[in-house]
Amino acid sequence: GAGVSQTPSNKVTEKGKYVELRCDPISGHTALYWYRQSLGQGPEFLIYFQGTGAADDSGLPNDRFFAVRPEGSVSTLKIQRTERGDSAVYLCASSLTSRTEAFFGQGTRLTVV
Amino acid sequence: KNEVEQSPQNLTAQEGEFITINCSYSVGISALHWLQQHPGGGIVSLFMLSSGKKKHGRLIATINIQEKHSSLHITASHPRDSAVYICAGTQGGSEKLVFGKGTKLTVNP
Numbered sequence: 001g002a003g004v005s006q007t008p009s010n011k012v013t014e015k016g017k018y019v020e021l022r023c024d025p026i027s028g029h030t031a032l033y034w035y036r037q038s039l040g041q042g043p044e045f046l047i048y049f050q051g052t053g054a055a056d057d058s059g060l061p062n063d064r065f066f067a068v069r070p071e072g073s074v075s076t077l078k079i080q081r082t083e084r085g086d087s088a089v090y091l092c093a094s095s096l097t098s099r100t101e102a103f104f105g106q107g108t109r110l111t112v113v
Numbered sequence: 114k115n116e117v118e119q120s121p122q123n124l125t126a127q128e129g130e131f132i133t134i135n136c137s138y139s140v141g142i143s144a145l146h147w148l149q150q151h152p153g154g155g156i157v158s159l160f161m162l163s164s165g166k167k168k169h170g171r172l173i174a175t176i177n178i179q180e181k182h183s184s185l186h187i188t189a190s191h192p193r194d195s196a197v198y199i200c201a202g203t204q205g206g207s208e209k210l211v212f213g214k215g216t217k218l219t220v221n222p
Contacts (some may be wrong), residue, residue, distance in 0.1 A: 031208070033209065043156075049178035056208070058207075077164060101158050101161045104155070106155045107155065
């Protein structure tokens with residue numbers, strides 16, 4: 001595709017449920033990032049993939065959050081036992097390498113009720 | 114303390130005005146990004162710079178490495194420039210972006 005694609009664009013889930021958020025990066029981009037943006041705040045780093053491996057997962061808030069990128073392209077962010085505080089816009093970005101311009105998806109707005 | 118600080122937090126201008134948004138960053142930031150975010154969440158990368166100055170249309174970004182300061186300028190501002198402008202730094206050694214809190218720009222016709 002022409003840009004970074006994230007699905008779904010909106011997700012409403014009940015507290016305690018499991019959710020998966022998907023990111024399709026730009027073809028050929030080896031670096032992939034997940035960020036979380038709460039209302040009125042700048043995005044905060046969650047995890048960075050270089051190829052298939054998580055090069056830096058220091059931003060994941062706790063062990064309910066997990067992300068994979070098994071074939072080095074599509075990535076899935078998984079959240080177990082969702083809490084109301086997880087409500088935010090989850091942003092994915094990709095770049096050709098880790099030192100080049102990042103391109104962002106439109107985000108997934110997660111609402112936990 | 115955030116590693117990237119932006120000012121002002123909010124900015125209102127009249128169409129045609131010259132606009133400046135400022136960003137200061139801490140040691141360890143290896144490159145500086147300016148991003149634009151419209152309502153609805155989509156983020157567009159405007160510039161990535163580690164030295165000097167870049168220009169694209171009516172947008173100009175400058176960086177002073179010694180002072181650890183960057184500015185985004187918009188010439189001949191237009192209502193369609195209304196958006197949140199975010200400064201972000203690439204954290205050397207980790208490659209992740211550290212974001213400022215953003216500047217909400219409103220340009221009135």
